[in-house]
Amino acid sequence: MLTINNLHASVGDKEILKGVNLEINPGEVHAIMGPNGSGKSTLSAVIAGRDTYAVTEGSITFEGQDLLKMKPEERSWLGIFLGFQYPTEIPGVSNVNFMKAAINEQRKHKNLPPLGPAEFLKLMRAKMAYVEMDSSFSSRGVNVGFSGGEKKRNEIFQMAMLEPRLAILDETDSGLDVDALRIVGNGVNKLRTKENSMIVITHYERLLDYIVPNFIHVFHDGRIIKTAGRELALDIEKRGYDWIIEESGSKNGK
Amino acid sequence: MESNYLLAPKANHGFICKIPMKGTRQVYVVNGHIQGNEGGPLALSFPKGECDDTMLQVIFVRTTGESGKISGICMSCAPSEKADDGGAIELDTASSIEFGEDCSKKLLLCSHTFTPDRFLTRERCEINVRRGANADITVMQNENNRSVHLTDYTINMEEGSALKMIFISLHGGKISNKLKVNLNGEHIDCNLKGLCLADGEQHMDTEVLMEHYKPNCNSNQLFKYILDDKAIADFYGLIRVAQDAQKTNAYQANHNLLISDYAKVHTKPQLEIYADDVKCSHGATVGRLNEDELFYMRSRGISLHEAQLLQQKAFANGVLEGISSRELRLRMESLVDSRLRGEFSSCRNCSKNCC
Numbered sequence: 342m343l344t345i346n347n348l349h350a351s352v353g354d355k356e357i358l359k360g361v362n363l364e365i366n367p368g369e370v371h372a373i374m375g376p377n378g379s380g381k382s383t384l385s386a387v388i389a390g391r392d393t394y395a396v397t398e399g400s401i402t403f404e405g406q407d408l409l410k411m412k413p414e415e416r417s418w419l420g421i422f423l424g425f426q427y428p429t430e431i432p433g434v435s436n437v438n439f440m441k442a443a444i445n446e447q448r449k450h451k452n453l454p455p456l457g458p459a460e461f462l463k464l465m466r467a468k469m470a471y472v473e474m475d476s477s478f479s480s481r482g483v484n485v486g487f488s489g490g491e492k493k494r495n496e497i498f499q500m501a502m503l504e505p506r507l508a509i510l511d512e513t514d515s516g517l518d519v520d521a522l523r524i525v526g527n528g529v530n531k532l533r534t535k536e537n538s539m540i541v542i543t544h545y546e547r548l549l550d551y552i553v554p555n556f557i558h559v560f561h562d563g564r565i566i567k568t569a570g571r572e573l574a575l576d577i578e579k580r581g582y583d584w585i586i587e588e589s590g591s592k593n594g595k
Numbered sequence: 596m597e598s599n600y601l602l603a604p605k606a607n608h609g610f611i612c613k614i615p616m617k618g619t620r621q622v623y624v625v626n627g628h629i630q631g632n633e634g635g636p637l638a639l640s641f642p643k644g645e646c647d648d649t650m651l652q653v654i655f656v657r658t659t660g661e662s663g664k665i666s667g668i669c670m671s672c673a674p675s676e677k678a679d680d681g682g683a684i685e686l687d688t689a690s691s692i693e694f695g696e697d698c699s700k701k702l703l704l705c706s707h708t709f710t711p712d713r714f715l716t717r718e719r720c721e722i723n724v725r726r727g728a729n730a731d732i733t734v735m736q737n738e739n740n741r742s743v744h745l746t747d748y749t750i751n752m753e754e755g756s757a758l759k760m761i762f763i764s765l766h767g768g769k770i771s772n773k774l775k776v777n778l779n780g781e782h783i784d785c786n787l788k789g790l791c792l793a794d795g796e797q798h799m800d801t802e803v804l805m806e807h808y809k810p811n812c813n814s815n816q817l818f819k820y821i822l823d824d825k826a827i828a829d830f831y832g833l834i835r836v837a838q839d840a841q842k843t844n845a846y847q848a849n850h851n852l853l854i855s856d857y858a859k860v861h862t863k864p865q866l867e868i869y870a871d872d873v874k875c876s877h878g879a880t881v882g883r884l885n886e887d888e889l890f891y892m893r894s895r896g897i898s899l900h901e902a903q904l905l906q907q908k909a910f911a912n913g914v915l916e917g918i919s920s921r922e923l924r925l926r927m928e929s930l931v932d933s934r935l936r937g938e939f940s941s942c943r944n945c946s947k948n949c950c
Contacts, residue, residue, distance in 0.1 A: 389894050417896035429891035433909025442905060443895040450896075482909075483891075499895060 342367050342538055343388075343507055348399035350387050357383045357394070359563030365507070368535045372549055372574065373542045375560030376582050381542045382426055384560075385509045388540075389423035390416050403507070418450040420506030420537075424496040424513050431483035436495070439483045440465060440502055447503060468501040472528040489516035497528045504532070509540040514548040526551025546574040559585050617922075618649040619703070625656045627688035637690035639702075643725075646699040650920065653702070657716060657742065658709040659684065683715035683743065691721045694756075699729040701920065708738040713768075718746040724756040726780070731919055732760045735927070738767040740795055745771040754780025754809075761917055762789035763927055764799055765934045771800035778840075781811045789818040790914035792934050793826035793858075802831045805847070807840040816847040819914050821907055821935070822858035830862040834877065838869040847877040852884070852910050854903075907935050 343365040350358040357380045365371055373381050387394050388401060390413035401408040403419055411419075431439065444464075445455040456464065465479060472494040484492050493513050500508055510529065514522055529552050533539070541552055549557075549571065557574055559567040559582065566589035567573070577585075623630040624637050637653060694700060708714055724730045738744055744767055752758060764770045776785060791799040799822075805814050820828045830849040851860045864877040884906050892902035911931050918924040 391890055412899065413890060413893035414896050414898050417894055423894050425891065425894075429887045431888045431891065431906075431909065433912045434905050439892070439895070439897075439905070442897050442901060443892075446898060446901065447896045503895065 342404060344400075344402045345388075346400045346402075348384075348387070348401060349397045350383060350394045351397055352383075352394055356397070357563055358387065360399070361564055363558070363565065365538050365540070367538060369556070370533070370539045370541060370552060370554040372552075372554040372557045373540060373560055373565075374544065374557060374574065374577055374582075379560040380563040381560050382511055385423055385511045385540070385542060388416075388509060389413060389421065414446070417503070417505075418447060422500050422503055422505030422508045424493075424500060424508060424510040426511040426513075426515070426542075428484045428487075428492040428496055430485045430487075432485050434483050435480050436483055437465065437479040440479075440499065443499075444502060464502070468498055471501045471531060472497045473524050474498055490518065490521040493517060493525055494521070494528075497525055497532075501528065501532055505537065507538050507540070508532070509542070511542045512544065513541075514543055514545055522547065523551070546578040549574050561586050561589070620649070620651050622651065622653045623656060624653060624690075625658060627686050636688050637692070639691070640693040641695050641698045641700045641728075643695035644697050645695065646697075646729075648701065650701040650703055650923070653704050655704065655706040656709055657684075657686065657707070657712075657714040657738070659712050683713045685715045685717075687717045689719040689721075691723075693723045694725060694728040694730045696725040697727040698725075699731075701731040701733075703733050703735065703923065705735045706738060706744060708742045711739050711741065714738070714742040714744070716742070716744045716746075718744070720746055720748045722748060722750045722758075724750070724752045724758050726753040727755045728753075729756070730758045730760075732758070733918055733920075733923060733927075734760065734762045734772075735930075736762070736764040736767055736770050738770070740766055740797060741768045743767075743769040743771075745769075746773065748772065748774045750774060750776045750785075752776070752778050752780065752783045752785060755782045756780070757784040757786075759786045759917070759919070760788070761914065762787075762791075762801075763914075763931070764789070764791040764793075765930065767797065767799075769798040769800065771802075773800075773802040775804045775806070776814070777806045777808065778812045778814065779808055781809045783809075783812040783814075785812070785814040786917070787814075787816045787818075788914045788917050790911055790931070791818075791820045791822075791828060792911070792931065793820065793828060794823035794854075794937075795826065796824070797826045799826070799828040801829070803833070803847070805832075805834045805845065807834065807836040807843045807845060809837075809839060810841045810843070812840065813844040814846070816849075817914060817917075818849045819910060820849075820851045820860060821854065821910060822851065822860060823854040825855070825857045825859075827858070828860045830860070830864070830879070832863070832877065833865045833867065834875060835867045836870050836873050836875065841870050841872045843870060843873040843875065845873070845875045849879040850910070850913075851879070851881045852907065853881060854884070854907075904932075904935055908932060911935075 345361050345363040348358050348361040375381055383394060396409055408416060441461060474494055513525060554571060557569055558565045567585050627636055628634045762772055789801055793799050801818055803816055818830055822828055832847050834845045834847055836843050847864055849862050849864055860881055862879040864879045866875055866877050868875060884903055888906060889902045915924060915928055918927060
């Protein structure tokens with residue numbers, strides 16, 4: 342489904358991604374863990390098409406198509422979704438108008454007619470229930486005045502609306518209290534199917550109790566240095582990253 | 596002159612304004628002359644104590660068509676070369692509007708051109724808001740892009756009166772609104788807002804002189820410009836607080852969104868305060884569309900063009916939400932929407948359709 346091959350990306354003169362390789366198949370959940378500043382968020386932004394990063398080498402293909410040639414919106418139409426670590430506030434644009442614009446453009450590219458107002462509201466209400474969001478949120482400006490937890494819930498709500506093939510959740514769990522984590526975790530779980538896939542970027546093992554991954558990748562200095570199963574998260578929780586970095590460093594002969 | 600204008604039947608042949616809401620009465624002023632009345636310039640007077648929620652709409656029209664008959668010719672489509680030869684077709688006109696004591700009225704002032712000629716209109720408009728009156732005025736300016744319309748407003752407000760005045764400027768070669776507002780009594784509330792959308796080589800000019808002469812008055816100004824192509828805007832605002840005018844609250848803001856690399860704005864917000872117990876602030880910003888917001892929207896599948904429109908509409912909302920009549924606000928929102936989409940400038944959206 343998604344194939345990342347020897348991906349290098351930089352901001353200005355600074356290289357952040359230094360050769361990422363990753364293969365994701367339908368139905369799989371991949372967790373990416375790793376110390377701060379290792380390039381996890383950069384990877385998610387590059388997949389989504391943020392142009393602050395220049396890709397200098399390598400490729401990303403999604404279902405055989407060259408993602409790097411596409412605009413962010415075209416990637417979204419293909420079914421790629423990025424759950425932001427820090428969701429952007431858009432003053433003056435209400436949640437409902439924002440979602441209406443998004444849904445109807447998605448539909449346009451699937452050759453479907455725009456949703457009528459009644460259908461749209463019904464859909465919106467149903468999806469808000471996924472993350473136990475109050476209906477009063479729909480008339481408020483996108484993420485404006487939302488608490489950290491509400492912003493993250495709003496991301497999952499948008500994900501539920503758009504039903505992406507591949508969702509990348511960038512630290513969706515950071516800043517959430519126990520209850521909010523449960524709500525978000527369960528919300529994401531309900532959206533999991535045999536066909537769609539997820540990349541879950543996290544620092545904590547607890548989110549993975551809700552969204553059980555097939556693989557865990559450890560990111561360090563712009564590349565994946567270890568890939569293992571679910572149990573690796575528990576090791577990391579106990580022992581940190583140093584031992585993995587050392588292990589990989591010796592393997593690389595550093 | 597009495598305020599009870601009737602819909603002028605003869606002026607209504609080629610054009611019916613679709614803006615009016617239920618109960619709106621319309622007055623047509625063609626080339627400076629009121630239609631269907633004695634034909635002088637506009638002199639409106641709302642009697643003392645008259646309060647109602649209905650709206651009076653004054654439609655100010657420049658045209659070279661048959662006198663008295665307004666034809667629905669394109670107002671924004673490309674002019675013929677021939678029209679250039681004769682130079683500008685000038686008009687000097689004066690109007691006066693009076694809100695009598697304790698009255699409460701809504702007024703919609705529209706200005707249009709119905710032929711694509713090069714009009715030059717110099718207008719002096721005196722507005723008197725008497726003691727305790729409540730004036731609610733929306734000004735909609737939409738003329739052809741060769742037309743020049745310069746208006747000098749002198750607004751005199753008396754004790755305990757309130758004014759809300761909102762300017763929406765869409766098309767027009769040069770639209771200049773100069774306002775001198777005299778707050779002549781205590782406990783006055785004056786609220787001015789403006790939204791200018793300009794592209795091509797349009798020039799928008801706003802000048803506000805807010806004179807606080809007496810204590811305990813509030814004034815608030817918010818002027819927003821969205822400028823594309825080679826459009827130019829000027830904003831000159833001055834709040835002057837006299838020594839006597841203690842406990843003044845006065846605010847002024849001018850925010851500008853530049854869409855192209857060639858659009859320009861000159862902004863000069865100023866304060867002159869001679870009293871020592873006042874709250875005043877002023878500010879101006881000049882910015883571009885926000886890249887983070889654009890990326891966020893695009894990542895949800897909203898195309899770049901649509902995302903830019905959403906941002907511009909959000910920016911414009913700060914002014915539009917001030918329009919108190921819901922029907923008028925919705926109508927203005929859709930006009931602004933189609934203006935931002937550039938749908939106005941095509942022929943199918945000539946004067947008959949746009950308003």
